[in-house]
Amino acid sequence: xxxxxxxxxxxxxxxxxxxxxxxxxxxxxxxxxxxxxxxxxxxxxxxxxxxxxxxxxxxxxxxxxxxxxxxxxxxxxxxxxxxxxxxxxxxxxxxxxxxxxxxxxxxxxxxxxxxxxxxxxxxxxxxxxxxxxxxxxxxxxxxxxxxxxxxxxxxxxxxxxxxxxxxxxxxxxxxxxxxxxxxxxxxxxxxxxxxxxxxxxxxxxxxxxxxxxxxxxxxxxxxxxxxxxxxxxxxxxxxxxxxxxxxxxxxxxxxxxxxxxxxxxxxxxxxxxxxxxxxxxxxxxxxxxxxxxxxxxxxxxxxxxxxxxxxxxxxxxxxxxxxxxxxxxxxxxxxxxxxxxxxxxxxx
Numbered sequence: 259x260x261x262x263x264x265x266x267x268x269x270x271x272x273x274x275x276x277x278x279x280x281x282x283x284x285x286x287x288x289x290x291x292x293x294x295x296x297x298x299x300x301x302x303x304x305x306x307x308x309x310x311x312x313x314x315x316x317x318x319x320x321x322x323x324x325x326x327x328x329x330x331x332x333x334x335x336x337x338x339x340x341x342x343x344x345x346x347x348x349x350x351x352x353x354x355x356x357x358x359x360x361x362x363x364x365x366x367x368x369x370x371x372x373x374x375x376x377x378x379x380x381x382x383x384x385x386x387x388x389x390x391x392x393x394x395x396x397x398x399x400x401x402x403x404x405x406x407x408x409x410x411x412x413x414x415x416x417x418x419x420x421x422x423x424x425x426x427x428x429x430x431x432x433x434x435x436x437x438x439x440x441x442x443x444x445x446x447x448x449x450x451x452x453x454x455x456x457x458x459x460x461x462x463x464x465x466x467x468x469x470x471x472x473x474x475x476x477x478x479x480x481x482x483x484x485x486x487x488x489x490x491x492x493x494x495x496x497x498x499x500x501x502x503x504x505x506x507x508x509x510x511x512x513x514x515x516x517x518x519x520x521x522x523x524x525x526x527x528x529x530x531x532x533x534x535x536x537x538x539x540x541x542x543x544x545x546x547x548x549x550x551x552x553x554x555x556x557x558x559x560x561x562x563x564x565x566x567x568x569x570x571x572x573x574x575x576x577x578x579x580x581x582x583x584x585x586x587x588x589x590x591x592x593x594x595x596x597x598x599x600x601x602x603x604x605x606x
Contacts, residue, residue: 267296292436313346326367341372418450418457449468482557492599506580506587510591
């Protein structure tokens with residue numbers, strides 16, 4: 259089975275029933291992770307979660323199959339969630355598929371792999387394509403319209419009656435990150451005591467009350483200062499990050515989202531395109547918000563395809579570092595953002 263963000267919701271119910279392995283990949287890491295969470299929720303009985311890293315499986319490829327066939331500590335069901343980078347899980351997946359094809363995979367728990375820096379052309383994905391017992395799901399960075407629609411779907415499931423303007427505000431405040439958007443919808447539902455059985459009407463006042471911020475009050479001024487190489491603005495933005503207690507991982511997610519957007523725009527631009535003409539076309543197609551166009555134009559001048567590729571790899575490494583050392587996350591992020599801003603600054 260194969261899926262993208264366009265048809266994942268249609269494919270997911272069958273995958274939840276049939277797939278022994280699901281591989282989530284693509285430049286939209288947030289979308290891939292959110293899709294994995296949705297698939298887990300669709301499993302007949304998700305049970306206990308076993309989390310493994312790609313590094314663990316790379317050093318011990320047999321472990322994936324051993325864990326998949328092991329019984330839960332509490333004698334119930336279980337599922338395995340693997341967070342990997344690129345093809346770290348390739349050998350483990352290959353070994354486990356050989357066991358399944360040998361007829362020894364009966365009764366094993368489902369395995370879900372979220373792989374940053376991987377695509378549906380990766381070696382691991384190639385192992386799984388064409389198999390009825392596997393899913394490869396590829397996610398590209400979403401546009402404002404698709405995230406707004408997803409926010410409304412989340413709201414419906416949570417028992418919130420949400421207008422289009424309010425859904426768009428949540429999408430913007432989340433930096434088009436569906437995980438952050440889901441968090442805002444969940445908080446709003448709890449605040450209004452909403453549920454599918456007792457729906458409630460959401461309002462601007464309620465959203466203000468739970469502290470949801472707009473992009474201007476949140477991550478984007480810092481993201482734009484870094485990627486535009488505005489070194490003089492950076493100290494004030496870093497102070498603001500500290501004073502507002504902005505979550506370092508959330509800030510980094512917003513930065514990763516913008517880097518992925520720049521990579522997508524740069525690919526569309528080609529070697530001879532004009533940045534201004536491209537951004538005007540993207541605004542008409544509602545893939546770029548008019549307020550972002552100026553910053554995007556500056557950043558496209560600073561970052562070519564080769565530089566963006568290095569940036570994406572560096573951000574992925576920083577993401578793993580922040581997750582493994584949460585106590586020093588803010589300091590690590592500030593240091594790395596300073597280095598990136600200096601790299602992006604115009605040469606004099």
